[in-house]
Amino acid sequence: MRILALFVALVVVGCVLLPLSAAVLDGSATGENLIIPVQLLLTAAVGAVLGRAVLAPERPARRRLLLGAGLGVAGALVGVAVFFLLLNGFDGA
Numbered sequence: 278m279r280i281l282a283l284f285v286a287l288v289v290v291g292c293v294l295l296p297l298s299a300a301v302l303d304g305s306a307t308g309e310n311l312i313i314p315v316q317l318l319l320t321a322a323v324g325a326v327l328g329r330a331v332l333a334p335e336r337p338a339r340r341r342l343l344l345g346a347g348l349g350v351a352g353a354l355v356g357v358a359v360f361f362l363l364l365n366g367f368d369g370a
Contacts, residue, residue, distance in 0.1 A: 279331055282331070283324075288352040288356060288359075290323050290352060291353040294323075294353070295312070295313075298312050298315045302315060320353035321347075321350050325349065328349075329341045332345065
């Protein structure tokens with residue numbers, strides 16, 4: 278149950294971090310190509326921190342970090358898909 282709650286929280290984080298990273302990186306010298314990679318890295322980092330804090334303490338810390346980071350990447354990908362569908366709809370997909 279903790280893993281599901283962590284995943285839902287990371288989907289929300291992934292949805293929030295996408296427009297935030299776009300606001301910072303859009304139109305800058307770095308270009309628009311870094312928006313999604315930065316969002317993925319930030320969501321994975323938040324997932325690793327939350328995974329270590331939330332998941333069962335009997336698991337090794339490294340496994341909790343990796344599981345949290347993996348769930349963070351999955352949450353970021355779901356966030357990108359949600360924004361794509363919100364912006365384009367099913368007809369644009």
